[in-house]
Amino acid sequence: MLKYDIIIIGGGPAGLGAAVEAYEKGVKNIVIIERDKYLGGILEQCIHNGFGLQEFKEELTGPEYAQRFIDKVEEYDINVMLETMVLEITPDRIVKAVNSKEGVFTIKAGAIILAMGCRERPRGAIMIPGTRPAGILTAGTAQRYVNMEGYLPGKEIVILGSGDVGLIMARRLTLEGAKVKAVVELMPYSSGLTRNIVQCLEDFNIPLLLSHTVIEIHGKDRVEGVTIAKVDENREPIMETAQYISCDTLILSVGLIPENELSQKAGIELDPITGGPIVNEMLETSVPGIFACGNVLQVHDLVDNVTAEARLAANSAIRFIREGEFGKSNIAVKAGNGIRYVVPQKINVDNIEKRIKFRMRPVNVYNNAMLVVKSGDKYLLRQKRQRLTPGEMIDVNLSKDILKNANLEEGIVFLVEEG
Amino acid sequence: MKEMYDVLIIGAGVVGCSIARELSKYKLKILVVEKGEDVASEGASKANSAILHAGYDPVPGSLKAKLNVRGNEMYDVLCKDLDVPIKRTGSLVAAFSEEEVKELYELFDRGIKNGVKGLSLITKDMVKEIEPHINDTVVAALYAKTAGIICPYGYTIAVAENAAQNGAEFVFNSEVIDIKKNGDFFIVKTHKEEFYSKYVVNAAGLYSDVINNMVGAKPFSVHPRKGEYLILDKDQGYLARTVIFQVPTKMGKGILVSPTVDGNLLIGPTSEDIQDKEFKATTREGLNKAITVAKRSVDKFDVRKTITQFTGLRATPDTEDKDFIIGESDVKGFINAAGIESPGFTAAPAIAEMIRDILKDAGLKLIEKVDFNPKRRPVIRFTELSDEERNKLIKENPAYGRIICRCETVTEGEIIDVIRRPVGAKSLDGVKRRVRAGMGRCQGSFCGPRVVEILARELNISPLEVTKHGRNSNILTAETKKFLLEKAAEVLKKEVYENA
Numbered sequence: 024m025l026k027y028d029i030i031i032i033g034g035g036p037a038g039l040g041a042a043v044e045a046y047e048k049g050v051k052n053i054v055i056i057e058r059d060k061y062l063g064g065i066l067e068q069c070i071h072n073g074f075g076l077q078e079f080k081e082e083l084t085g086p087e088y089a090q091r092f093i094d095k096v097e098e099y100d101i102n103v104m105l106e107t108m109v110l111e112i113t114p115d116r117i118v119k120a121v122n123s124k125e126g127v128f129t130i131k132a133g134a135i136i137l138a139m140g141c142r143e144r145p146r147g148a149i150m151i152p153g154t155r156p157a158g159i160l161t162a163g164t165a166q167r168y169v170n171m172e173g174y175l176p177g178k179e180i181v182i183l184g185s186g187d188v189g190l191i192m193a194r195r196l197t198l199e200g201a202k203v204k205a206v207v208e209l210m211p212y213s214s215g216l217t218r219n220i221v222q223c224l225e226d227f228n229i230p231l232l233l234s235h236t237v238i239e240i241h242g243k244d245r246v247e248g249v250t251i252a253k254v255d256e257n258r259e260p261i262m263e264t265a266q267y268i269s270c271d272t273l274i275l276s277v278g279l280i281p282e283n284e285l286s287q288k289a290g291i292e293l294d295p296i297t298g299g300p301i302v303n304e305m306l307e308t309s310v311p312g313i314f315a316c317g318n319v320l321q322v323h324d325l326v327d328n329v330t331a332e333a334r335l336a337a338n339s340a341i342r343f344i345r346e347g348e349f350g351k352s353n354i355a356v357k358a359g360n361g362i363r364y365v366v367p368q369k370i371n372v373d374n375i376e377k378r379i380k381f382r383m384r385p386v387n388v389y390n391n392a393m394l395v396v397k398s399g400d401k402y403l404l405r406q407k408r409q410r411l412t413p414g415e416m417i418d419v420n421l422s423k424d425i426l427k428n429a430n431l432e433e434g435i436v437f438l439v440e441e442g
Numbered sequence: 443m444k445e446m447y448d449v450l451i452i453g454a455g456v457v458g459c460s461i462a463r464e465l466s467k468y469k470l471k472i473l474v475v476e477k478g479e480d481v482a483s484e485g486a487s488k489a490n491s492a493i494l495h496a497g498y499d500p501v502p503g504s505l506k507a508k509l510n511v512r513g514n515e516m517y518d519v520l521c522k523d524l525d526v527p528i529k530r531t532g533s534l535v536a537a538f539s540e541e542e543v544k545e546l547y548e549l550f551d552r553g554i555k556n557g558v559k560g561l562s563l564i565t566k567d568m569v570k571e572i573e574p575h576i577n578d579t580v581v582a583a584l585y586a587k588t589a590g591i592i593c594p595y596g597y598t599i600a601v602a603e604n605a606a607q608n609g610a611e612f613v614f615n616s617e618v619i620d621i622k623k624n625g626d627f628f629i630v631k632t633h634k635e636e637f638y639s640k641y642v643v644n645a646a647g648l649y650s651d652v653i654n655n656m657v658g659a660k661p662f663s664v665h666p667r668k669g670e671y672l673i674l675d676k677d678q679g680y681l682a683r684t685v686i687f688q689v690p691t692k693m694g695k696g697i698l699v700s701p702t703v704d705g706n707l708l709i710g711p712t713s714e715d716i717q718d719k720e721f722k723a724t725t726r727e728g729l730n731k732a733i734t735v736a737k738r739s740v741d742k743f744d745v746r747k748t749i750t751q752f753t754g755l756r757a758t759p760d761t762e763d764k765d766f767i768i769g770e771s772d773v774k775g776f777i778n779a780a781g782i783e784s785p786g787f788t789a790a791p792a793i794a795e796m797i798r799d800i801l802k803d804a805g806l807k808l809i810e811k812v813d814f815n816p817k818r819r820p821v822i823r824f825t826e827l828s829d830e831e832r833n834k835l836i837k838e839n840p841a842y843g844r845i846i847c848r849c850e851t852v853t854e855g856e857i858i859d860v861i862r863r864p865v866g867a868k869s870l871d872g873v874k875r876r877v878r879a880g881m882g883r884c885q886g887s888f889c890g891p892r893v894v895e896i897l898a899r900e901l902n903i904s905p906l907e908v909t910k911h912g913r914n915s916n917i918l919t920a921e922t923k924k925f926l927l928e929k930a931a932e933v934l935k936k937e938v939y940e941n942a
Binding site: 058106108110119121122123124125126127142143145146147148150152153154155156157160161163164167168169171172173174175176177178199200201238239240241243244245271272284 | 673720722723724725726728729745746747749750752829833836837840841842843844845848849851870883884886887891895905906909910911912913914915916917919920921923925926929
C-alpha cells in the first residue's frame with residue numbers, strides 16, 4: 024500500500040493551507056485529495072472581495088486568495104488527486120478513495136488532516152410547510168449557478184436567513200438584474216458579518232426583516248410566493264402578522280454544518296454544538312494522528328482564520344509523525360454562560376509553547392460585556408468587549424503562564440458577564 | 443388507419459404500471475397514458491407509507507382484503523425479478539392501554555379471516571425485544587410477520603421499465619381530456635393527440651372518478667384524504683426495526699414510525715379528508731400532529747434531523763363500502779381500477795391479475811408471448827458493490843468513478859444509466875427517485891448543479907430547459923449576462939418610445 028506522511032482530505036483553503044505549511048516545514052511526502060474538478064473549494068465561487076486582509080494585508084477575491092496557495096502547491100509539486108472521493112478513513116489512518124482513473128484504492132498515512140469543509144442546511148431541516156416546487160435552493164447553490172455556471176436561478180427573490188453567503192448573494196443577484204425583495208431572519212440579530220449587512224443590503228436598499236420567518240411556500244411547479252410572519256420571543260410565528268410576498272425563488276441561508284460523515288465512520292467523537300470533531304490544543308481529534316482544521320472543525324467567518332488553523336494542524340501533524348502521540352489532555356475547556364461553544368474542547372498545557380488561541384461564539388448579542396475565563400472560582404482572564412454577536416467569532420489568546428494557574432480538575436470555562 | 447391499441451391504460455402509478463407489465467406477458471399492443479412527466483410522479487405511488495401491509499386491517503370478504511393478502515405474497519418474486527430492494531421487517535400494531543389491547547384481538551381475528559399468515563399477539567417483553575426503542579408504555583402488540591418495507595416509486599419505476607422492455611408503450615405529459623366510444627373501440631383524447639384502443643383501463647388514482655364519468659359510465663366520486671409525512675436522517679433509522687402502527691381508527695391505520703429500505707426513519711401519515719385534488723402542501727398543524735402522535739410510539743427521534751416532509755393524497759372512494767372499485771363498467775370495454783387507496787400499493791400486483799382476468803372475460807384474447815422477460819436489467823448500485831466489482835466497472839466505464847452525489851454516494855455512471863434506460867429519467871426529481879442523487883442530507887445542494895448539467899447533456903437540451911419535475915418547474919430562469927442585456931434593452935426601448 025502506498026504510504027504518505029500526511030494525507031489531506033479536501034483541497035479548499037484549509038487543505039491548501041495545511042499542504043503548503045507542511046511542505047515548507049520540510050514534510051514533502053504529502054497528498055491532497057479533492058472531490059471537485061479543481062482546487063480552491065468554495066472560494067472558487069466567492070468572486071466578491073474581502074478575503075486576505077489578515078493573511079496578505081490586502082483585499083482579494085476568493086479565487087485570488089485560493090490561487091496564492093494553488094500557485095505554491097504547483098511550485099512545490101505537491102501531489103494532488105482531483106475528482107477523487109474519499110469513501111472511508113479508518114482509525115489506523117488508512118484512506119479508501121475512488122476516482123475514474125485509478126478506481127477504488129487505499130493509501131496509508133502517517134497523519135491525516137481533515138479539511139472537508141461544511142455544507143448548507145437545507146429546507147427540510149428547518150421545516151417550512153407548503154408545497155415542493157422548483158425555485159428553492161441554498162445560497163451556496165445559487166452562488167454556484169450564478170458565478171460558475173452563468174445562470175440565474177430566479178428573478179424575484181426572497182432570502183431566508185442572513186448568513187454571510189445569503190447576504191453576499193443578495194448583492195450578487197441584484198447586480199445581475201434580479202429583484203431581491205427581502206432578507207428574512209428568524210433571530211433578532213443577523214448571523215452575518217456587519218460589513219456584509221452594510222455593503223450587501225443597506226447599500227442596495229434591500230430590507231432585512233429581523234425576527235421574521237417564512238411560514239409557508241406556495242406554488243405548484245415553480246415557487247409563486249412565500250408567506251412570512253413576525254415571530255415572538257420563542258421564535259413561534261405570530262399568525263396575525265402573516266403577509267404574502269410574491270417571488271419565484273426562495274434562497275436559504277440558514278446555517279452551515281461541518282461535513283463529518285467520514286469522521287464519524289472513523290469513530291471520531293463530534294461536538295454536538297459545533298458539529299465538528301472534538302479536538303485538543305494540537306487540533307487533534309479523538310483518534311490519534313487525525314487532525315481537523317477549517318470549516319469541518321468549526322464554521323468560520325473569515326478564510327484568514329481558516330488558513331491560520333490549517334497551519335497549526337499541519338505543524339501538529341508533523342510533530343505527530345516525528346514524535347508520536349502527545350499525551351493525554353489534562354484540562355477540559357467548557358462554554359459557560361453566554362458562550363455557545365469553545366474550540367479546542369480540551370488541552371494539555373505541556374504541549375503549548377507560549378500561548379494558545381481559543382475560538383468561540385456567544386449565544387446572543389452583548390454590548391460592553393466582560394469576556395471571562397475562569398477555573399473553578401478563580402478568574403484567569405477578564406476582558407472588556409464592546410460588542411459580542413453570534414455572527415462574529417471571538418478569539419481569545421491565553422498564555423501558558425495563565426493556564427498554569429488553572430485547576431486541572433475544574434478545567435477552564437469561558438463566559439460572558441454582563442453589566 | 444390510425445394505430446389501434448388493444449389496451450390503453452390511463453395512469454402510470456403503481457396500479458397502471460403493474461397492469462401494463464401483467465398484460466405485456468401477452469401478445470397485445472399496450473399504451474400507458476400519463477398526465478405527469480414520469481412514472482409515479484404525481485399521485486399516491488410517489489407519496490405513501492412505503493410499506494407492504496400484511497392484510498389484517500381490511501374488512502373480511504372485501505376486495506381490499508383479498509387483493510392485499512394475495513399482493514403481499516407476490517412481492518418477493520417480483521422484487522427479485524425487477525431488482526427492487528424489499529425488506530420483510532414485519533409490523534407491529536402496538537397497544538398502549540388495556541382498552542387498546544381489546545382492539546388487537548379484533549384485528550387478529552380479522553387477519554385470520556383474511557387468511558393472513560404469521561400473525562401473533564405478543565406481550566410487552568416480546569415487543570421490547572423486537573423493538574428496543576419503542577416507548578415503555580407499550581402493553582402488547584399484534585405482530586405481523588409478512589409485513590415489509592419497500593420504496594414505492596422505485597418499485598413503480600421498475601415495473602414500468604420491465605413493461606416497456608416487453609413492449610408496452612408509455613406517453614407522458616398527456617392528460618386525458620376526453621374519451622369517446624366509437625363502435626367497438628375508444629377514442630382517447632389528450633391535449634396533444636388522440637389514441638384508439640379496443641379496451642381502456644382506468645387507473646387514474648385520485649382522478650379515476652373524472653375519467654370514469656368522462657366516458658359516461660355509472661358515476662362515482664373519489665376524494666383526496668391527505669396524509670403528511672416526515673423523513674428523518676439515516677442516523678435516526680435505528681429507532682425502528684419494524685413498521686410500528688398504533689391501533690387503527692375510522693380514518694385509517696394511524697400514524698406509524700417505520701424504517702425505510704434506504705435506512706431513514708419515516709413518520710406519518712396524518713389523515714384528513716379534503717376537497718382539492720391538487721393540494722400537495724404540508725401544513726404546520728399536520729406536521730406537528732404527525733410528530734406528536736408518533737412520539738406516542740417512539741419518543742426518542744430527533745425532529746431536528748428531519749430531511750424532508752411531504753404530503754400524499756389517498757384516493758378514497760365515496761362509495762358505501764369504501765372498497766376498491768374494480769371491474770368492467772356499464773360502458774363495455776371500459777374497465778375501472780379506481781379508488782385504490784391503502785392497501786393499494788400492496789394489492790397492485792394482485793389488482794393487475796384481476797384486471798387481466800376481467801379483460802379476458804370481456805373478450806380480450808390473451809396469447810402468451812414466448813419471449814416475455816420477467817427480469818429487469820439489473821440496476822448498478824455503486825454503494826452495494828465490492829471494491830473488485832467497482833474497479834471492473836470503472837475500468838469499463840470511467841463515469842462510475844466520478845461521485846456526483848456525496849451524501850448518497852451516487853456516481854455519474856448510475857445517473858447516465860437511469861436517464862438512458864427505458865422509461866428513463868427526464869428531470870431532477872426523476873433522477874432523484876431512481877438513484878437517490880439529491881435525496882440525502884444536503885438535499886441536492888452540491889449535486890443539483892451537476893445533475894442539471896448531466897441531464898442537459900444527455901437529453902441534448904439547454905440547462906435552462908431542465909426541470910425539477912416537468913411542466914414549468916424549470917430550475918434556472920436565465921443566462922446571467924443575457925438577462926441584464928435584455929433588461930437594458932427594455933429600458934432603452936422605453937426611453938426611445940417616451941422620447942419619440
